[in-house]
Amino acid sequence: MTHQQDNPNHEDDKDPDRSAAPDHENGKDADIVHLDTARAGRQPQSPADRSEPDTEDSPANTDGPVLEGAVVRVDQPSPTAADWRTALEAKARSRQPIVPLWLRSRAEAIETVRWISLHYLHVAGYQVSRVPLYGGRLTARAPRGFLRLVGGVIKWTFDLEGEPVRLAAVQKADPEAYLKLSRQRDTRVRLRTLVSITALVTLLIAGFIVADQTNPVQWMTLAIAIATLGILGKPADRPLINRAVVPSTVEKLTSDIVIRSLTVLGIAGINQAIAKNPKDAIRFVAPITRDGPGWRADIDLPYGVTVADVMDKRDRMASALRRPLGCIWPEGDSTIHEGRLILWVGDKDLSKTVVKSPLLKASSHDLFKGIPFGCDPRGRAVAVPVVEQNILIGSQPGQGKTASVRVLASGAALDPSAELWIHELKGTGDLDPHEQNCHRYVSGIEDEAIGYAADSLMLLRKEVMRRAAALKALPPDLCPDKKVTRQIADKRSLGLHPLVAIFDECQNLFAHAEYGDKAGEDAEFIIKLGRALGVILVLATQRPDKDSLPTGISANVTIRFCLRVAGQLENDMILGTSAYKNGIRATVFQPKVDAGIGYLLGATPMPKVVRTAYLDTPATQRIADRAHALRASTGALSGHALGETPEQHAPTFDLLADILAVVPPSEAKVWNEAVVDRLAELRPDIYGPWARLEGGAKTAQLTTALKPYGIKTMQVWGTPESGGKGANRIGVARDDITTAITHRDRGRGSSAAS
Numbered sequence: 180m181t182h183q184q185d186n187p188n189h190e191d192d193k194d195p196d197r198s199a200a201p202d203h204e205n206g207k208d209a210d211i212v213h214l215d216t217a218r219a220g221r222q223p224q225s226p227a228d229r230s231e232p233d234t235e236d237s238p239a240n241t242d243g244p245v246l247e248g249a250v251v252r253v254d255q256p257s258p259t260a261a262d263w264r265t266a267l268e269a270k271a272r273s274r275q276p277i278v279p280l281w282l283r284s285r286a287e288a289i290e291t292v293r294w295i296s297l298h299y300l301h302v303a304g305y306q307v308s309r310v311p312l313y314g315g316r317l318t319a320r321a322p323r324g325f326l327r328l329v330g331g332v333i334k335w336t337f338d339l340e341g342e343p344v345r346l347a348a349v350q351k352a353d354p355e356a357y358l359k360l361s362r363q364r365d366t367r368v369r370l371r372t373l374v375s376i377t378a379l380v381t382l383l384i385a386g387f388i389v390a391d392q393t394n395p396v397q398w399m400t401l402a403i404a405i406a407t408l409g410i411l412g413k414p415a416d417r418p419l420i421n422r423a424v425v426p427s428t429v430e431k432l433t434s435d436i437v438i439r440s441l442t443v444l445g446i447a448g449i450n451q452a453i454a455k456n457p458k459d460a461i462r463f464v465a466p467i468t469r470d471g472p473g474w475r476a477d478i479d480l481p482y483g484v485t486v487a488d489v490m491d492k493r494d495r496m497a498s499a500l501r502r503p504l505g506c507i508w509p510e511g512d513s514t515i516h517e518g519r520l521i522l523w524v525g526d527k528d529l530s531k532t533v534v535k536s537p538l539l540k541a542s543s544h545d546l547f548k549g550i551p552f553g554c555d556p557r558g559r560a561v562a563v564p565v566v567e568q569n570i571l572i573g574s575q576p577g578q579g580k581t582a583s584v585r586v587l588a589s590g591a592a593l594d595p596s597a598e599l600w601i602h603e604l605k606g607t608g609d610l611d612p613h614e615q616n617c618h619r620y621v622s623g624i625e626d627e628a629i630g631y632a633a634d635s636l637m638l639l640r641k642e643v644m645r646r647a648a649a650l651k652a653l654p655p656d657l658c659p660d661k662k663v664t665r666q667i668a669d670k671r672s673l674g675l676h677p678l679v680a681i682f683d684e685c686q687n688l689f690a691h692a693e694y695g696d697k698a699g700e701d702a703e704f705i706i707k708l709g710r711a712l713g714v715i716l717v718l719a720t721q722r723p724d725k726d727s728l729p730t731g732i733s734a735n736v737t738i739r740f741c742l743r744v745a746g747q748l749e750n751d752m753i754l755g756t757s758a759y760k761n762g763i764r765a766t767v768f769q770p771k772v773d774a775g776i777g778y779l780l781g782a783t784p785m786p787k788v789v790r791t792a793y794l795d796t797p798a799t800q801r802i803a804d805r806a807h808a809l810r811a812s813t814g815a816l817s818g819h820a821l822g823e824t825p826e827q828h829a830p831t832f833d834l835l836a837d838i839l840a841v842v843p844p845s846e847a848k849v850w851n852e853a854v855v856d857r858l859a860e861l862r863p864d865i866y867g868p869w870a871r872l873e874g875g876a877k878t879a880q881l882t883t884a885l886k887p888y889g890i891k892t893m894q895v896w897g898t899p900e901s902g903g904k905g906a907n908r909i910g911v912a913r914d915d916i917t918t919a920i921t922h923r924d925r926g927r928g929s930s931a932a933s
């Protein structure tokens with residue numbers, strides 16, 4: 180011990196930890212710890228020291244592998260130099276727009292100005308209509324006003340207000356003050372008497388002058404006098420003028436109110452976050468502002484809570500905010516993150532708003548610009564794109580499907596380049612006003628009507644195939660994208676104009692024992708292929724289950740509008756798989772009360788709640804009449820609108836029977852091009868366009884048209900009908916056609932029997 184104390188430079192002292200470690204095995208080498216040196220060894224080292232590689236003797240060496248490099252903390256203690264850019268970026272994200280949002284869109288600006296003008300017009304109208312009431316009130320109050328005026332003038336002239344002060348001076352027996360006050364009173368009374376007498380004389384003279392004037396002037400003066408006296412006679416507690424606008428009881432939306440409403444929802448994630456960090460659990464990413472006719476709050480929900488959780492509790496939120504349910508519209512913005520909530524609290528209940536359609540006054544409409552459909556809770560107009568789309572509408576009965584379909588039908592009818600086919604399979608005649616504009620039309624629930632609708636789908640399927648070939652044959656400069664455009668639609672001879680086919684209450688067709696399966700297949704085929712070819716299906720159903728709405732349809736439709744439904748299953752059938760899970764829930768709408776309000780998907784970048792414009796029967800009739808006149812003047816009426824009966828149409832498209840008619844049994848195999856030429860001769864209106872196609876396209880047209888029947892074309896040896904050398908070309912076997920007809924007829928027979 181003495182040895183070490185005496186010799187502090189002893190080798191072991193360089194490593195105090197090591198010297199402190201006893202030899203557990205025998206205890207012989209137990210060193211004595213030099214306290215000062217040991218303490219010095221425990222001092223925290225500088226980062227530079229720590230970064231030095233450990234020496235062989237270091238304890239790290241004894242415990243494990245040597246790691247090189249500096250220790251870097253995951254969380255940096257202070258901001259790094261580049262952080263100002265991040266901060267600026269964060270600020271830039273929440274920049275306030277230079278031009279207010281409502282001024283950015285012309286339509287919204289016009290709407291706001293119109294709204295303000297209407298407000299002030301209303302106020303003016305309200306007050307003007309009450310002028311007689313106000314006149315009566317003033318007259319009734321005038322006598323009291325007269326007494327108040329006379330009393331006031333006497334008090335003022337004789338300085339009666341000073342009376343109590345003078346009396347006090349008398350009671351205090353203060354002669355000096357009394358004399359002073361009396362002198363002041365005398366001077367005042369002298370002057371005021373003079374003023375009062377002058378005013379009275381002036382009034383009398385004015386009276387004499389007015390007495391000499393014409394009647395109107397006298398009445399005007401009398402009115403002014405009564406009004407003045409009436410105002411003077413006003414009781415303190417009763418205003419003269421009624422308020423045109425009752426002050427709103429709508430509470431201003433503040434952060435405290437929003438937090439209060441979120442905390443009562445019973446969402447565990449929100450409550451736990453608030454318990455841990457009451458100040459920062461719910462973050463407002465922008466100031467709460469007016470946005471349209473309501474308040475908007477942009478909120479980041481606590482970690483792990485999604486907008487869908489909040490949407491589910493909309494009714495509780497309405498209670499917490501003390502507003503009707505139709506005013507509360509939480510929305511997500513998943514482009515930022517799943518917890519970004521945009522809470523919009525409207526001044527007016529959406530379910531009590533009637534949206535007027537611009538189609539009511541439109542003389543025509545361009546379908547390529549979409550159809551004005553309704554407005555969102557913030558009052559912004561919403562249009563539904565139609566070209567290159569298919570639309571599925573669903574809800575419980577009586578929630579506004581037919582009303583939505585009416586809007587779409589009216590928009591389509593006002594574009595004379597569009598062909599309209601309407602099938603209203605409830606039989607109530609809700610769409611009858613547009614019958615005059617339809618190429619095909621049926622209203623009914625009986626088998627005949629359903630059969631007609633099924634025929635329509637079959638015809639549409641053929642039309643899609645015809646269009647595919649026609650579009651393919653178009654020169655690239657006319658049709659670079661191989662899809663129907665406005666220019667192509669306007670060339671009616673091409674037959675590629677938009678064809679809008681509406682099937683209201685389509686469950687009656689798809690669930691039909693005889694026609695249902697085939698109709699479902701045809702509809703699926705049209706939905707998948709018809710879009711780019713200008714064939715647009717609009718399907719509305721009140722029974723969205725897999726029997727009434729084949730899954731192939733619900734999976735492939737592009738625009739979906741779901742009014743109130745009862746549960747998740749129906750919701751997802753209309754709005755698509757996982758819609759309910761993602762918080763797009765048409766179950767939140769109230770039965771009946773929210774008729775006409777639904778979720779619209781696919782028409783706007785984000786799913787939107789939309790209240791459809793409402794067209795009642797007379798309004799629809801007016802639009803339909805206008806559309807009819809427009810169509811008649813442009814020669815766009817056809818089919819049913821011209822009084823043609825369906826029987827004239829349906830058989831014309833039986834391709835297989837037509838081929839058998841033009842290919843005699845003696846010809847086992849014929850070239851496609853020969854068949855097409857003969858078909859064109861048989862029915863020029865239908866097959867004429869096929870025959871006009873050039874070489875390969877003509878052959879391909881028949882091949883494509885036969886595909887759905889399972890008939891394959893093949894190499895056929897033959898000679899041109901006009902004479903010439905024999906050659907191998909694509910052709911068809913007559914036997915294949917007869918076999919396909921036998922199969923088809925057998926299939927029809929068995930489905931009719933079942």
Ligand SMILES: Nc1ncnc2c1ncn2[C@@H]1O[C@H](COP(=O)(O)OP(=O)(O)OP(=O)(O)O)[C@@H](O)[C@H]1O
Binds near residue numbers: 575579581583
């Ligand atoms: N956009 C709307 N604005 C105001 N009221 C509407 C709107 N849409 C529908 N309604 C109301 O809802 C009622 C039912 O609408 P509609 O007939 O379109 O429902 P539906 O779903 O087609 O019913 P059903 O399934 O029985 O045919 C209408 O008579 C109307 O009063």
